[in-house]
Amino acid sequence: MTLSKKSKQQLRKTLEDMRQELLDEVRVQIERSRVKDHMGDLGDYATADMAAEYAHLFGERLRHKLQLIEDALDGIENGYYGYCEECEEPISEKRLQLMPFALYCVRCQSELERQAKLRGERFEEWYGASRNE
Ligand SMILES: [Zn+2]
Incomplete structure (x- = not known):
């Protein structure tokens, strides 16, 4: 990957912010839901693990997004970040x-996207193909 150290740091920060937003969302939903009754007071402890565990309650999409963010952060840490899953070429920094x-x-x-369209599906950047509803 040709990303500079500075770019990587910025991207990591962006990803961490996104993760925090999602975790906050999960926490709010847990607070609002009856799950809370089973878990007691959540306080401030929404962590990635906790969210991953409970995110399934709040839908596949949220969990999926969280997983992508975790993977990306992992990738930055371990040097495999920023490559296309299809063709394995580096993804442009602008796009990242x-x-x-x-x-x-x-x-x-x-x-x-083109292929999904031919099948009557839509292809979302971070979610993949799904049926048009
Ligand atoms: Zn590609």
């Missing part, structure tokens, strides 16, 4: 700044 947990480069993304 817009979508730090992007899985595909622009070219593969458009191709996947």
